[in-house]
Amino acid sequence: MPSSDVSRKAGLKRKLSNRLKTSSRKKFKVQERSADDLPWKTVRIPTEAGLQGGEGILELEEVEDVEVIYEATEGGRVAKFHVIENKTPRDEERDPDGDETGHAEAADNEPIIVEDLPEFDCKSAKLLPEWQEFPLHVKVKMALHSKGFSTPTAIQSASLPFSLSGRDVIGVAQTGSGKTLAYGLPILHHLVSRPRPSPSHKRPLRALILAPTRELALQVSSHLNDISYSMERLTNARLSGASTKEGSSMEGSPSEAETGKEANKPPPHVSVAAIVGGMSSQKQRRLLDRGVDILVATPGRLWDILQDDDELAQEIRNLRFLVLDEADRMIEAGHFAELENILRLTLKETQDEEIPDDTKTNSGAQQKAEDEEDSKRGVKDDLQTFVFSATLSKDLQRNLKKKFRPKGNKKHYKRDQAPATTLDDLLLRLDFRDPDPQVIDLSPAGGVVSTLQEAKIECLSGDKDLYLYYFLLRYPGKSLVFLSSIDGIRRLMPLVELLNIKAFPLHSQLEQRQRLKNLDRFTKTPNSVLLATDIAARGLDIPAVDHVIHFQIPRTADTYIHRNGRTARAMRKGFGMLMVAPDERRVVKVLLNSLGREETEIPEISVELSMLDKLKYRVQLAKKIEIAQHKVKKTKHDRNWIKETADVLGVELDSDFVSDSEDENKPSNKRRKAQDREMAAMKAELKDLLSQPLLAKGISAKYITSGARPIADDLLAGQYNETMLGLQKAEAGSEVAAVKQKKEAKVPKAAVKKEEMEEEWRGASTVE
């Protein structure tokens, strides 16, 4: 290490110390690092020095912007290294003083915040070698380490070099590939690199993340909060005068929040909040009044709040980061107008933006000149924009890029321009400050994640309930079942419950609190089922979903990709199954063709027909009960409605109607009683059926070592299906592969087709 550098920085420290001694101003500690983790740069050794090879010197390194502080400890004098601000080029442009909180000149009586950064040496301890190339703040790295994220995902690796150097990024990568942190890490890095905001100042909004659904917005905010909490926990920050905890380690000593020492706790370095519809808007407003760094919002609720909050509107005009997560879905979700209104706030104040006029073209020379002008101009101001999705059409990506290419024959976008009509139109109005936003497209061919096994079941639509029941028993696990309509969920829910399947609904007509509760219960209940509409299709990161079942066919290829994306996340295995009725076959074909795929690529799952027969009666009986229950509920509901309406209108009801419920001998009451008895009998029968073991063909339950298929060995090896005795435990994907191989190996193609067709269209059950 060249000693001149160190002594220069030591001098700087002395200067700082002197100033601090004479002032009671707020003091911020900058990053503290171990010697090995300083931003060392290799010194090029001139060839003329003649030191190459064999001289005992392999590499010389130097370091800049580091304070060396000597502390007297019991064990002697200890040197500590403080790195001064870790900035992106844009930070420097915007904020040469390194304080964008607007309170560098803090009040004299403010408390001092002290932080203990634990020894975190990713270089020498090799804790996070895979993250080494990314200049992320040490606190961010510590949090990544504590979460066990030892390797960046592909989209993170590909986008971080650009986002950390201040560029705008359009990122497309498969579902479950870590896109949230791909855009979240540069934001966290930026925020944690500035001094910790003062407790007595409202922090200005720095990042706005827009997400299409409430659940996704809440999930993104909790994901980022999680990292922020980890940073906090590992940093052990406290207000000066508070007792110091000893032995702060990489795993982190308990935080003050955990030990209840709230009084000494400074505000978090980074604060993240979500504002979404369906939750208390007063509370959300209070949150905003207190000030947050990162706001995650659905466009609808944000626009509601913005309409009477000029301060927030102003903050959005001054954002440092704007993120559109799953932008394509935001349009489908009917947030078009609100989204556009919000985006208008982020347009550059002084200059109308340009969008290309595709009807006119540029000459090559003109184009070149304008490109040069662009690159000379560099970034216009400091807003960084990130657009991420698993599905952003190639056309749109091209158009977004093209926006910055041909500058001749400019068409100006004005603030009062007519509303956008398509996603392309809308995104083209995004005011990227970067003259050449970086497009990173890592989406897999055909939209299929490599760890996803796809399959289908072809059956009559009336048989879907039966096949679904079969699937859930045959392949226990966490299953997310997608339906296209809320009515469909309302019909299926009581049926699966009668069949003793643990199921939870999720759709837009449920209250937000109930939606979150159901998601949580689904997450925590093993072998449970979530019956959901497409509000659950995008972005939700529910841990360990084993199966995605398309009970009703998705309407678009994008929805198919996003639904499937709820499983096979973060390189885990997953299974997606289409349930195709004859009249849906064409839709499936079109859908797959639009992904450049063939319908025949998706194999059929093998079904144990003998088992299906046994389940048929259960399903029929459950349906009968469900229909009868529905009838009773409806009659009750109608009677109550008539009574309530009559009350409101002050109308007297017919005496027969009023006394109906009391008179035992009335024919209608007798009928009702008989119905109740019938219902009780059916329920008892179903209960009995559900309690009986389901035996596969050739199985003897009494003599497990005999019968056509002895099951003793499977039982001993724990390889048995718990509800279907005689069938081995199996993963849904493995049975698909077996069928594929069998067909390919043994049966001539023509014969397979005929046999399959007969089976496919015969149907298995009828609804009575």
Ligand SMILES: Nc1ncnc2c1ncn2[C@@H]1O[C@H](COP(=O)(O)OP(=O)(O)OP(=O)(O)O)[C@@H](O)[C@H]1O
């Ligand atoms: N570097 C990493 N190492 C390990 N796990 C990670 C890493 N980054 C993110 N994850 C985890 O991967 C999971 C998926 O991440 P995320 O929800 O960001 O995916 P996504 O690409 O946004 O998916 P979708 O397109 O469905 O919204 C999360 O549980 C997240 O915690």
